[in-house]
Amino acid sequence: MTDFNWSALDERAVKMAKVLSADAVERAGHGHPGSPVSLAPIAYTLYQHFIKHDPADPKWAGRDRFILSGGHASLTQYVQLFFSGYGLTLDDLKYFRGGADTRTPGHPEYGLTPGIEMTTGPLGQGLASAVGFAYGQRFERGLLDPEAPAGTSPFDHKVWVICGEGDVEEGVSSEAASLAGNQKLGNLTVIFDANHIQIEGDTKLTFSEDILARYRAYGWYTDEVSFIQPDGSYKEDVQALAAAIEKAQEVTDKPHFIKVNTLIAWPTPGKTNNEASHGSKLGEEAVKGLKELCGFDPEVSFPIDEEALAHARKVAERGLAAHKAWDEALAKWAAANPDKAALYDRLKAGKLPEGFDKAIDDLVAGFEVGSKVATRKASGAVLNAIAAVMPELWGGSADLGGSNNTNIKGADSFGPSEDATRTWPNVSEYGRQLHFGVREFAMGAITNGILLGSNTRPFNGTFFQFSDYERPAVRLAALMEIPNLYVWTHDSVALGEDGPTHQPIEHLAAFRAIPQLEVVRPADEYETAEAYRYFFEKKNSYPTAMILTRQGVPTLAETAEKAREGVKHGAYVLVDCEGTPDVIVMATGSEVQWAVAGAKTLAAEGIKARVLSMPSLEWFEEQDEEYKEAILPKSVKARVSIEAGLALPWYKYLGDCGKAVSIEQYGLQGDGGQNMIDLGITAEHVVEAAKASIEEARA
Secondary structure (H helix, E strand, O other), rough: OOOOOOOOHHHHHHHHHHHHHHHHHHHOOOOOOHHHHHHHHHHHHHHHHOOOOOOOOOOOOOOOOEEOOOOOHHHHHHHHHHHHHOOOHHHHOOOOOOOOOOOOOOOOOOOOOOOOOOOOOOOHHHHHHHHHHHOOOOOHHHHOOOOOOOOOOOOOOOOOEEEEEEHOHHHHHHHHHHHHHHHHOOEEEEEEEEHHHEEEEHHHHHHOOOHHHHHHHHEEEEEEOOOEOOOOOOOOOHHHHHHHHHHHHOOOOEEEEEEOOOOOOOOOOOOOOOOHHHHHHHHHHHHHHHHHHOOOOOHHHHHHOOOHHHHHOOOHHHHHHHHHHHHHHHHHHHOOOHHHHHHHHHHHHHOOOOOHHHHHHHHOOOOOOOOEEHHHHHHHHHHHHOOOOOOOOOEEEOOOOOHHOOOOOOOEEEEEHOOOOOOOOOOOOOEEEEEEEOOOOHHHHHHHHHHHHOEEEEEEEEEEEHHHHHHHHHHHHHHHHHHEEEEEEEOOOOOOOOOOOOOOOOHHHHHHOOOOEEEEEEOOOOHHHHHHHHHHHOOOOEEEEEEOOOOOEEHHHHHHHHHHHHHHHEEEEEEEOOOOOOOEEEOOHHHHHHHHHHHHHHHHHOEEEEHHHOOOOOOOOOOOHHHHHHHHOOOOOOOOEEOOOOOHHHHHHHHHOOOEEOOOOOOOOOOHHHHHHHHHOOOHHHHHHHHHHHHHHHO
């Protein structure tokens, strides 16, 4: 090591971090104090000596990214943000896990606290998304500055993670770590806090493998530092930790995994190496003992060593200097690369490229009413049309690219060039075609990380049935309000012979139940194109799931005329009648055709039916009451919904007299079209339900 200096003031700052963490949990009455106490020297070393950051500008584009994967240890990060000058105050620490207005919640929340890069808490997802942060950094560099030598571009930065046993036990971290090794992500460093303690005690009962051997097998660089000395004593050997980190940074073609053996809650009397310190307050006597050992008055709550705090705050000066140097490098790059600089400015502003609408319009102009096209195929055509003018768009599938139609034509695959295959001969580190293997959960977490860590726009795909594996990452995207894009195909029993294991039934209801997730199920080519147009144009940033058919569906004359204006409202009148309708038929996706056919049969019998295409219930709910009443008037009590899944989401629209044409059982083995007939998803059932609803409404 050449420039790592550790002074008595650093030591005092670490001790202050320990007692502030203990006091914060003690005042709250609940929390996870053990890890913040023992992680204090590790986090302090990273923030003071390794992470490139500017507390005056938490969103500085040139910063490194730090993710605390074990979000329960949130005080580990909050205290360092307080020390560094991110605007967190001592009062914020005192209000840890306080009311809804706290800036220091029990687990870090994206968008709430300055310096927090993502919401963590569900274990494993922080580490997995950090892989996505590293993906995003590399791809964005490829868009903007691909020729610069490594480490010289303003678009070079590093991704740092602290994780614990729970993180590496979760399967999603293994999925993502395997991909990280395959991708040779040398910009990613994980510090693994091995304290051998979980809620249920010593991890020897559940976690006994050689974790370093596992990560080496994934293709990671590994190292180990122990604060537990050979003679059983304990030394927070930050010199050894810093040496290990510096040595790891010399390896640029592998992600880095450094195991640090610690004792949870050290040196708290009676609580060190005890599972009781994991998720409960330490207790008054233990906290007093910790303060005495750390040189603080045991009777003083939230003590501040002003000299040590001032010393820690000097990191802000170093951050300002780094920011200034980066600004100069960026200006020099922009002057030399005006076209790339214009692209960067557009990406930062979140603006769509010129030609975006035209790309979709030109595609739509080639649609033919009466043709039969699967919406998954229409989706692939739209994505490729957009990709031609939107270089920041990239994505792929969990080993289903050809089936999901998520392949970008002519694009290189993202990965080391030596990984080229017969099927994918063009592979480069800056490719825009992503391959996740059969790793749906990691795919969701990685694309979350890409969105959070770069200015690029990813998408990902799988069969709708297997979205179950991705669901926790989808929920986290919704919680963080980030616009991840899910392309979920094979959306019903009509996929056919793969049988009920592959046929989604409850999935539309289940995903509509996630707040702030927007579910879109277009009826045909026109609705698919307009759904994508609105997704990229809309002002909110919620994640969106495109639910798409395997089977061909008719391209409707009615959508050709009305989808451009209608789809963005979530629901619109597709077929209407003279005067007040006798019944309103509501449908999504492949069932819209049967709603239209049923309405024609009803009209022939003198029954006036209005058909609403409702591609997105969430988008419809965003409309004002005037619009809702105009297309779905309360006075019309006779209503029918038709959708090839559970009826659960429709009862709020059906009212007391409405009837649902739905599927309330698992799917069937057999031909997809016959499955739909056997399970009652037909125009005939629409007609029957309409008549029954009208009769009940008149009773």
